Amino acid sequence: MALLAAGLFALSVVLTTNRRVSIRTQNSSSSNSTINSSPRKFFRSSAAVDHIILSPPLALNERVLIIGDIHGCLTELMELVKKAEATLDKSRSPPETLRVITVGDLVNKGPYSAQVVEMVRARRWGCVMGNHDHAIGKLLAAPAPAPAPAAAAVGSDASSGDSSTSSKGWVATLTAPEKQWLCDLPYTITIPQLKCIVVHAGKCCAVLCCAVK
Numbered sequence: 001m002a003l004l005a006a007g008l009f010a011l012s013v014v015l016t017t018n019r020r021v022s023i024r025t026q027n028s029s030s031s032n033s034t035i036n037s038s039p040r041k042f043f044r045s046s047a048a049v050d051h052i053i054l055s056p057p058l059a060l061n062e063r064v065l066i067i068g069d070i071h072g073c074l075t076e077l078m079e080l081v082k083k084a085e086a087t088l089d090k091s092r093s094p095p096e097t098l099r100v101i102t103v104g105d106l107v108n109k110g111p112y113s114a115q116v117v118e119m120v121r122a123r124r125w126g127c128v129m130g131n132h133d134h135a136i137g138k139l140l141a142a143p144a145p146a147p148a149p150a151a152a153a154v155g156s157d158a159s160s161g162d163s164s165t166s167s168k169g170w171v172a173t174l175t176a177p178e179k180q181w182l183c184d185l186p187y188t189i190t191i192p193q194l195k196c197i198v199v200h201a202g203k204c205c206a207v208l209c210c211a212v213k
Helices: 074-086 113-122 131-141 169-173 176-184
Strands: 002-006 011-015 019-024 052-054 062-067 097-102 188-191 196-200
Touching: 019 176, 062 074, 074 097, 113 169, 113 176, 131 169, 131 176
Parallel strands: 002 196, 052 188, 062 097
Antiparallel strands: 011 019, 011 062, 188 196
């Protein structure tokens, strides 16, 4: 099977009508706020499925847009989807429609992480777990950290998806269902019609995708 893997800092777009487009977003600076402690902890639930098959199956009139590493860039995401929708052939019968699948790393770096989570979940787009999403899941499950000395208050390791609380105040604005959804994202999505698997290239998910042959 072909393996679709997202690069760690790019928005990669694959259109299934013999076109390929690559778009790179510019990273935005993050807030320096911290996460409000909450008595409830979130863990990957027993209902979560690690490896799923795209459902419902692709229809003949559907085109697929696969987007990687959104990183809180809501404006760029909306622009990208709008451009893809503009390429659809509405004169066909039935008209072409767009199926969106995101390749993880919805959050961190950009200014609208919470809004991206809300949008992807509300629109029921396909999404796999990225290393930054995984790091937030670990953060939600961890005990509330003790206040760090001012001299030690440094930013997170953006490249590794480090789960330090610096610059992640947006997490507190997520609803409980959104937090659970983020924790329960699958690690891979198989698209039989395209003979491919969608998986994030982050180190936390690479081993898990080995379960898929």
